[in-house]
Amino acid sequence: MTLPVRLGTLSSPPKVPYREGQSIGVIPEGIDKNGKPHKLRLYSIASSAIGDFGDSKTVSLCVKRLVYTNDGGEIVKGVCSNFLCDLKPGDEAKITGPVGKEMLMPKDPNATIIMLGTGTGIAPFRSFLWKMFFEEHEDYKFNGLAWLFLGVPTSSSLLYKEEFEKMKEKNPDNFRLDFAVSREQTNEKGEKMYIQTRMAEYAEELWELLKKDNTFVYMCGLKGMEKGIDDIMVSLAAKDGIDWLEYKKQLKRSEQWNVEVY
Incomplete structure (x- = not known):
């Protein structure tokens, strides 16, 4: 099953500027079943370039928490979606990017x-x-x-x-x-x-x-x-x-x- 979407904002240092339409990578804490660090997941950025607070220091994401039961009857949780949805104010999250050219907002104000x-x-x-x-x-x-x-x-x-x-x-x-x-x-x-x-x-x-x-x-x-x-x-x-x-x-x-x- 899928649980409700979480709309959240992460504090971001000023040295990570982004444009409307780009994505950031999130690397969840912990290791995978092979004992290696989790790979990054990309999330489209849901805030404008100056952020929801207008100070260019935050980035907002829209994340669906994934939880489902597999064929063996085991409950499986999406690694990164649950990591993000369980974050509390003050927790740290490792991000990469920004990346992406496909969805960049057009510059023409009359488009x-x-x-x-x-x-x-x-x-x-x-x-x-x-x-x-x-x-x-x-x-x-x-x-x-x-x-x-x-x-x-x-x-x-x-x-x-x-x-x-x-x-x-x-x-x-x-x-x-x-x-x-x-x-x-x-x-x-x-x-x-x-x-x-x-x-x-x-x-x-x-x-x-x-x-x-x-x-x-x-x-x-x-x-x-x-x-x-x-x-x-x-x-x-x-x-x-x-x-x-x-x-x-x-x-x-x-x-x-x-x-x-x-």
Whole structure:
């Protein structure tokens, strides 16, 4: 089984700067079954470059505690997720990085940024949105369109929901927010509301945006959503005589289609 997600902040020395969209490595304490130190695990950073407290000395993570029973009836705990979720104020954690270029936030303040996330895959998008809507920067003011699609199994899993709704309330012309809650919502056909099901409601509009040079798409979370999104786009592109898979390659080359799934 999986236990609830923990939203946490680690103190970070000023010499570890990071950019929105990057990850850090965490090396849990202890040794593995072979007697060697545990290997690092990568976690997407959920805070903007200046951190939740605005002093550039913290980094926030979104971690799902993993506990399950294996085929032999033994309870198995995810090494790093449980290490992080059990940390108490003042405890030390060994980190590495930051790393990652795939999910870096675009610098164009007038861009259209479409964010597709499932579960804890929301982390990099929270970092984007904090910079756009919760902070003031002399050299950056977001004037474009940010559109977030977040897919989760139950409404209790809608991480940072209140933050996002507050952003939308204050920036109705620049932020669109759509949730897909698969176990609680259905579409008009009675189908479960996965992230691709919600996107299908705006299929034509999304396709028109994808034909523009300043639209950037970011996908983070469960790998399973990638095929469902491709299925939507294949038929839309075909209406314009475009091969979606080839067009997606062009978007990737121009850094307009960015994917980090697991």
